[in-house]
Structure formats: structure tokens, C-alpha cells
Amino acid sequence: MSYAIEAEGLVKRFGSTVALDGVNLAVPTGKVLGVLGPNGAGKTTAVRVLATLLRADEGWARVGGYDVAKQSTAVRGIIGLTGQYASVDEDLSGTENLVLIGKLLGLSKAAAKVRAAELLAKFELTDAASRSVKTYSGGMRRRTDLAASLVGRPQVLFLDEPTTGLDPHSRNEVWATVRGLVDDGVTVLLTTQYLEEADQLADLITVIDHGKVIAAGTPHELKRRTGGQSMQIRPTVVADIPAVAAILRELTGLDPIIDTDNGVLSTPVDNPLLLSTVVRRLDDAGITADELGLRLPSLDDVFLTLTGRTGSTTPATEGSLA
Amino acid sequence: MTTITAPTTHIGPGAALRHGLALAGRAVTKVRKNPESLLDVTLQPIIFLLLFVYLFGGAIQGSTDAYLQVLLPGLMVQNIAFASLGTGMALNTDISKGVFDRFRSMPIARSAPLVGAVLGDIVRFVVTLTVLFTVATIMGFRVQTDPGRFLIAVLLLIAFGLCLCWVSVWVGMLVKSPQAVPGTLVAFIFPLTFGSNVFVPSQSMPGWLQAWVDINPVTHLTNAARGLLLGGDWVGDAAWAFLWAVVIAGIFFPLALRAYRKRVG
Ligand SMILES: Nc1ncnc2c1ncn2[C@@H]1O[C@H](COP(=O)(O)OP(=O)(O)O)[C@@H](O)[C@H]1O
Ligand SMILES: [Mg+2]
Numbered sequence: 001m002s003y004a005i006e007a008e009g010l011v012k013r014f015g016s017t018v019a020l021d022g023v024n025l026a027v028p029t030g031k032v033l034g035v036l037g038p039n040g041a042g043k044t045t046a047v048r049v050l051a052t053l054l055r056a057d058e059g060w061a062r063v064g065g066y067d068v069a070k071q072s073t074a075v076r077g078i079i080g081l082t083g084q085y086a087s088v089d090e091d092l093s094g095t096e097n098l099v100l101i102g103k104l105l106g107l108s109k110a111a112a113k114v115r116a117a118e119l120l121a122k123f124e125l126t127d128a129a130s131r132s133v134k135t136y137s138g139g140m141r142r143r144t145d146l147a148a149s150l151v152g153r154p155q156v157l158f159l160d161e162p163t164t165g166l167d168p169h170s171r172n173e174v175w176a177t178v179r180g181l182v183d184d185g186v187t188v189l190l191t192t193q194y195l196e197e198a199d200q201l202a203d204l205i206t207v208i209d210h211g212k213v214i215a216a217g218t219p220h221e222l223k224r225r226t227g228g229q230s231m232q233i234r235p236t237v238v239a240d241i242p243a244v245a246a247i248l249r250e251l252t253g254l255d256p257i258i259d260t261d262n263g264v265l266s267t268p269v270d271n272p273l274l275l276s277t278v279v280r281r282l283d284d285a286g287i288t289a290d291e292l293g294l295r296l297p298s299l300d301d302v303f304l305t306l307t308g309r310t311g312s313t314t315p316a317t318e319g320s321l322a
Numbered sequence: 323m324t325t326i327t328a329p330t331t332h333i334g335p336g337a338a339l340r341h342g343l344a345l346a347g348r349a350v351t352k353v354r355k356n357p358e359s360l361l362d363v364t365l366q367p368i369i370f371l372l373l374f375v376y377l378f379g380g381a382i383q384g385s386t387d388a389y390l391q392v393l394l395p396g397l398m399v400q401n402i403a404f405a406s407l408g409t410g411m412a413l414n415t416d417i418s419k420g421v422f423d424r425f426r427s428m429p430i431a432r433s434a435p436l437v438g439a440v441l442g443d444i445v446r447f448v449v450t451l452t453v454l455f456t457v458a459t460i461m462g463f464r465v466q467t468d469p470g471r472f473l474i475a476v477l478l479l480i481a482f483g484l485c486l487c488w489v490s491v492w493v494g495m496l497v498k499s500p501q502a503v504p505g506t507l508v509a510f511i512f513p514l515t516f517g518s519n520v521f522v523p524s525q526s527m528p529g530w531l532q533a534w535v536d537i538n539p540v541t542h543l544t545n546a547a548r549g550l551l552l553g554g555d556w557v558g559d560a561a562w563a564f565l566w567a568v569v570i571a572g573i574f575f576p577l578a579l580r581a582y583r584k585r586v587g
Pocket of ligand 2: 045
């Protein structure tokens, strides 16, 4: 198997902060790697090292077979980057931004204009193409940014939290774009705080926390490997949720994930026998449940087991990690 | 999967210049969209012109009209020097923006963003010279030579400004906030522009100051500009000024590039 992105033992320190503490990554050509982790985990730092914007203090990385430190120009020739914060010029229009990038990449003015129009159309930005980017909504900026990173038809694409802060419509659009690029053979590394996003898009997931890889594998493997199973409880009376949560916390030592919309609590469990204990405890407390059972854990459960913290369940709950 | 270019491993000077020009185009577009960014290079020359001609002109030269004639060429030099301060400030602001990450993730010359900013500043130089010249003409200034020599003067001034910009770029890469650029450079730009023959002839100064004024590139450039606009010798002074400009660029371009690399990684 050939790898479009490979990294071993990446260490990056900022003063006394260790942003990357020996990160290993490998993404086979044409696959999508989801780098999952809470705020401050080191996702952006990892992306910046791989995209040649930062030099690692230790370790090495290759993108498309080129060393990011020693052959950075060659790496830059094959990558596209959409940073966590908009990396387009606010003063310029959408068209001007994309044409500038085309020209910098060696296209003639005419060819750059054609490419810009093509990408703006693809991202439904044609109507706003001649307006300054500073008048764009958050979703439009994100799409402009994504379009900008595609001007050079990259073989490897880095997307740092591409859907953070986007409305569901824009998010689906970004997801569809990523899937389309993968169909064209592009290798994608995307970071996300959203388990759902990683589950939806990624062939492989690397979970990082505090600069360390704490788990890696396919979404299926991850669900199997960690925590065995997940227990789901839906109390008949919504007001019983706190009481049920307290019982689960006492038995597992973890804060359960509470889905208030559906009135469901879930928590990872190693021991299937726990189910009968829970049933007895609920009985003692006089709480009835409409639903009570075990299933394969969701990525939320995986995250909870791995980090001891709750991940964001859906992109709609942005900022819940902060 | 087709790529636009085969993987680039080396960027030659031709490509580097093309990248610099593309980014200079960006700078010009930004000026066009934010004309208020030209306020410093339009208001200051007018203030200096009015202030010096009407306030000091009579005392220094005996008549405001005569003073305007000798002052304008020197003010052109001084304002070019001040306009060059803007490059470092603008770059300092610019590199903290996300768009710089994009440039840095692209296979373009490392120097391109700096070269682009400096070349883009030609617009500011042209604007400051135009404003100065227009207001002075209304006040009664007249070129005594021909359009050819006038053009040489303008080109010489712009070339000098382009070289001087690298000092401000260097400082802009070292200081934290854009406002610190003029603050830091005051110690450099004041002796350069006021310690010259722009405002008064050096004969009236004490010996030590005269010694500095006589080697100051601003003095040579002012002499050259006076010769080119009012008549008289200019070649020798122009050569000295040009030599100075090349030396300044030769020292500060590498320093600026190194500071930039260090700053942005
Ligand atoms: N330029 C920097 N200077 C100092 N600390 C930094 C810098 N960039 C990141 N960090 C620190 O490194 C850690 C990892 O940050 P980051 O890679 O941005 O995480 P993530 O993208 O996963 O939220 C954080 O503790 C952050 O504060
Ligand atoms: Mg980040």
C-alpha cells in the first residue's frame, strides 16, 4: 500500500506547551483520514507541520513521498490547505482571490479566470463572486476557502475543521465535496471535533488528545476496540434523567452522554453483567425505563472512554467542548 | 488525477518575480478598494508643503515663492522616505492574516510576499508625488527644465523609495504591532530627512552636522532632484544617491528576508 501522508514521532513544542508529543500518522493514497480530538489536542499543529507551515522539533513526515522539511516546495506543489481560520483575503472578491491563486500557481490570466469561475459555480458562489469576501456569510467564506485550496487540483488536501460553525446545509455541501474529491483520487486529511463527521467521511480515524495519538483505526475497529459495548437508557419520565445519570456515574465512574432531545442516556460499559445491576438499581429507585439495552458503541462513547471527556455529539452543538 | 504543474522542486528568479508581481497586483487592488489607506501619503505632503512654505519660507529664503522652488524637490525625497514606512506596517498587519498561511502553503518563492508588498508600494509613491506636485503647482511651483528630466527625477525617487522600503520591511518583521514600525524608525528617518539639505542649506549648520548632511543620501538625492527640476548639475549626486540606494537594499533585503523566514517559520 502506498501512503500519501506518513508521519512518525512528530514533536512540536511552543515554549512549555507540548502541542505534539510523538504523533504517528499514515494515510493510504486516495483515503480520508479523520483526525479527531478536542480543542487544544494538537490537530491544527499537526496539519501545519504536514502542510509545511511549521517545522516539527522532532520526527519526520512525508507527503506524496516528499519530506515536509527538506522538500517543502515539492510538498507545496501537490497539497491544498484550508486552515481552521479563513485563509482568503477579505478585501478581495471571491473571483479576485481565486484568480490570484491561479496566477501564483502559474496559470495565465485567462486560464486563472476560467478556473475561478468553474470553482465558484461548483460552490454556489457565482452570485457573490464579484463582492468583497468580507461581505460573505461564514458558510460562504468557508466555501471560498475550500475553493481556493482546490485551484491547483491538489493530490493531497488538508482540511482543518472544515465544517466548524457551518449550518447543516453548508456542512452537507462540504461533505459532498470531500466525497467527490475522494472519487477523483484525492487523499484527504480532515480534522474535526465532531464524531459524526469523522464517522461519515473518514476511512480511517486517528484520535489525538494532549498531542498524543490515543487510538487509530477504521471507525468500526475503534468502536469494537474501545469499551466493548454501550448501554442506552430512556427513562419513561424525563425528570428521572438526573437520577439515572447519577446511578450510571456511580457504577461506571464516567459521566454518561445525555441526549436531551430524545431523552436517552448512554455510557460505555466493559462488563455486560452491569446491565442487571442497573436494572436492579433503577427498580430500587422506583424509576421505569421505556428502553434499556446494550449495543456497539458510538464514536461518542469511544471518545468518552479514551479521553474521559465527552465529545461533541453533533455539529449543531458547536462550542460544547470549550 | 492531473495537476497544473509537475511537482516543483526549485523556484527560479523568473518565477519568483512573477509571483512577486502577482502579489503586487493584490496590493494595488487592496489600495483601490480602500482608498483611505492612502491618507498618510496624501495629507502629510500637503501639511508639510503649507507649513514649511508659509511658516518658514520667508525666514529661511526671504520669500515664500523662492523657497517653494528649492523646497519641493527635497520634500519629494522626504515624502518618499516617509511613504516607505508604510510597507513595514502593512506587511506586519498582513502576515497575521490567514491568507498568508495560504501563500506559504503554495509553491511560490519565499520572497514573493515581500517583493509583492514593496512593488505594490509604487502606487503609494506615485500618489504622494502626484499630490505634492499638484499642490505645489497650484502654489506657484514651476519645473524649469524639460519633461524628460522631470521623468528621470520621478524614476530616481521611486527607485530610492523601493530600496528604502526594505528597512521598513525588516523592522516590520521584527516588531510585534504595526504601529511600532514608524515608532522604531523615527530614529532612522528623522536624521535621514531632517539632517539633510531638504529644508535649509548645510552652510548654516555646525561642522559635525554638515559632515553628516554632506554624505546623507537624502542630500544627494535632493541635489539631484533640484538639478533635474530646476536646472544644473545632477549626474554626480544622482550617482551617489543611486549607489546609496543599492547599498541600503543590499543590506536590508537579506535582513528582511531572514527576519520574515524567522517570523513566519
Ligand atoms: N503558536 C502557538 N504558540 C503557543 N502555543 C500554541 C501555538 N499554537 C498552538 N499552541 C498550543 O498548542 C496546543 C495545541 O493547539 P492546536 O494544535 O491549535 O490544537 P487544536 O487544533 O487541536 O485545537 C494548545 O495547547 C495550544 O494552546
Ligand atoms: Mg485547531
